[in-house]
Amino acid sequence: MDTGMDVTELDGGVTCIRLSGRLDSPGIDRIEVKFTAAVVSRAHNAVIDLSGVDFLASMGIRMFIASARGLHLKGAKMVLFGAQPLVHSVLEHVALDQIIPIAANETQALERLQG
Amino acid sequence: MAGAASHSEAGDGAQLLLTLANDREGFDQTRLAVLRHLAPHGASQQLLFKVELILEETLMNVIWHAFPDDEVHPITMSVQVEPEDIVMHFEDDGMAFDPLLAPAPKLPTSIEKAVPGGLGLMLVRKYARSVAYERNAGRNCLTVRVART
Numbered sequence: 041m042d043t044g045m046d047v048t049e050l051d052g053g054v055t056c057i058r059l060s061g062r063l064d065s066p067g068i069d070r071i072e073v074k075f076t077a078a079v080v081s082r083a084h085n086a087v088i089d090l091s092g093v094d095f096l097a098s099m100g101i102r103m104f105i106a107s108a109r110g111l112h113l114k115g116a117k118m119v120l121f122g123a124q125p126l127v128h129s130v131l132e133h134v135a136l137d138q139i140i141p142i143a144a145n146e147t148q149a150l151e152r153l154q155g
Numbered sequence: 156m157a158g159a160a161s162h163s164e165a166g167d168g169a170q171l172l173l174t175l176a177n178d179r180e181g182f183d184q185t186r187l188a189v190l191r192h193l194a195p196h197g198a199s200q201q202l203l204f205k206v207e208l209i210l211e212e213t214l215m216n217v218i219w220h221a222f223p224d225d226e227v228h229p230i231t232m233s234v235q236v237e238p239e240d241i242v243m244h245f246e247d248d249g250m251a252f253d254p255l256l257a258p259a260p261k262l263p264t265s266i267e268k269a270v271p272g273g274l275g276l277m278l279v280r281k282y283a284r285s286v287a288y289e290r291n292a293g294r295n296c297l298t299v300r301v302a303r304t
Contacts, residue, residue, distance in 0.1 A: 097215075098274040101274055130208070133282075138264055
């Protein structure tokens with residue numbers, strides 16, 4: 041499955057990005073510029089829906105860290121949510137939740153933005 | 156060679172041999188060839204995920220870091236299905252690099268301190284049953300075993 045990215049704006053100006061397919065090197069090559077622009081340039085709180093992602097490698101994690109840090113420097117926050125079990129296990133192995141909040145679903149992700 | 160992953164199969168069908176160039180163009184073809192090879196062996200979704208992750212992280216590490224020049228270098232690899240393990244073997248003539256000697260990345264405690272690097276090799280070590288390295292005749296030789304169950 042190709043890598044996909046859909047950007048919407050939720051209530052309160054929160055950026056919501058729904059990713060799908062493979063977040064490996066070829067996939068990140070295709071979306072990284074658009075992803076960074078959508079998250080960091082807007083400088084609004086962002087929630088990232090991973091429920092449609094079926095593969096995640098370190099290139100994808102690097103993209104999340106870079107964007108979350110860019111957003112942090114602008115005073116906003118990013119939360120990941122909805123990861124499938126195999127994708128979630130990668131996030132756990134690198135302890136990503138130490139630096140980027142990870143939520144089970146969109147409702148919880150939006151709550152974490154308030155925390 | 157650039158952009159074209161070629162492969163040949165051994166007689167018993169249990170081993171796949173591949174050669175790819177040190178660019179990123181041939182990566183997807185290599186990945187798909189490995190998946191085709193494993194398809195008849197009843198690999199679970201979880202096992203395929205592990206194999207794909209190790210393939211991506213290992214090959215990208217070689218492609219990004221092994222060659223200081225701009226020349227084309229072949230990377231050879233094999234995938235062997237054994238009763239207990241899937242065995243992936245990688246060889247390249249790049250700079251000597253033993254991933255087992257690389258220090259584990261320090262996991263960041265805050266987004267300010269996060270340095271996004273070194274995660275790929277850490278994932279390989281987490282998902283593999285074993286990783287073995289030797290430098291042989293000027294080549295990096297890496298063998299990664301992944302448990303089938």
